[in-house]
Amino acid sequence: MDYNEKGIQALQNKEYEQAIEAFLKAIDENPEEAVGYINIGNVFASIGEVEKAERFFQKAITLDGEAGTALYGLANLYYNEERYEEAAKLYEQAIRKGVEEADAYFMLGKSLERSEQVKLALPYLQRAAELAPTDLEIRLSYGISLANQEIFDQAGEAFRYVVENDAENADAHYNLGFLYAVSTDRKEDALKHLKEAFTLNPEYEQARYIYDMIQLGNE
Numbered sequence: 001m002d003y004n005e006k007g008i009q010a011l012q013n014k015e016y017e018q019a020i021e022a023f024l025k026a027i028d029e030n031p032e033e034a035v036g037y038i039n040i041g042n043v044f045a046s047i048g049e050v051e052k053a054e055r056f057f058q059k060a061i062t063l064d065g066e067a068g069t070a071l072y073g074l075a076n077l078y079y080n081e082e083r084y085e086e087a088a089k090l091y092e093q094a095i096r097k098g099v100e101e102a103d104a105y106f107m108l109g110k111s112l113e114r115s116e117q118v119k120l121a122l123p124y125l126q127r128a129a130e131l132a133p134t135d136l137e138i139r140l141s142y143g144i145s146l147a148n149q150e151i152f153d154q155a156g157e158a159f160r161y162v163v164e165n166d167a168e169n170a171d172a173h174y175n176l177g178f179l180y181a182v183s184t185d186r187k188e189d190a191l192k193h194l195k196e197a198f199t200l201n202p203e204y205e206q207a208r209y210i211y212d213m214i215q216l217g218n219e
Contacts (some may be wrong), residue, residue, distance in 0.1 A: 033064075037070070192213070
């Protein structure tokens with residue numbers, strides 16, 4: 001077992017000091033290979049050592065411009081630091097370098113949303129949903145993006161899928177109820193899902209407010 005393998009095993013066991021030690025030895029053995037820098041960057045990111053993680057990811061990218069996982073790791077770091085525009089650029093680069101997982105498209109979409117580039121986010125969230133059709137978090141975010149652009153039929157399908165597979169998802173109930181309220185005449189269905197949202201989460205004031213408004217309108 002080489003040092004990178006030992007480090008990964010230690011990281012999986014949450015033995016962070018041992019993981020860092022192993023990856024540093026891997027770097028000492030192969031200072032021109034990006035993988036050791038990426039691995040230690042992931043460790044520092046996981047324990048909140050942002051500056052150290054950033055430094056190792058950037059070193060990996062300097063050594064290997066094709067290292068998509070280094071770009072992805074640095075993008076995650078920036079996203080968590082609310083540096084959304086920088087994160088979006090890095091996620092896009094990571095995808096171009098072969099990081100084709102649903103999470104990469106999802107995080108690119110979320111970064112664009114947070115950067116107030118909502119329309120640009122939709123195709124990436126759609127691609128994430130295609131790659132991970134059973135991922136409820138992705139499906140919910142895709143539905144919200146559709147609803148924000150008034151593509152209500154497809155948004156409703158997304159919200160119903162989440163509710164059917166996670167009956168206690170308050171956000172899905174809220175969004176489905178709100179969609180029914182603003183885009184259909186299905187007021188009873190709207191009330192049902194909004195009530196479910198604030199029943200599941202008593203602090204869901206927005207759901208309760210819209211529920212009350214619909215009730216007043218029905219009087």
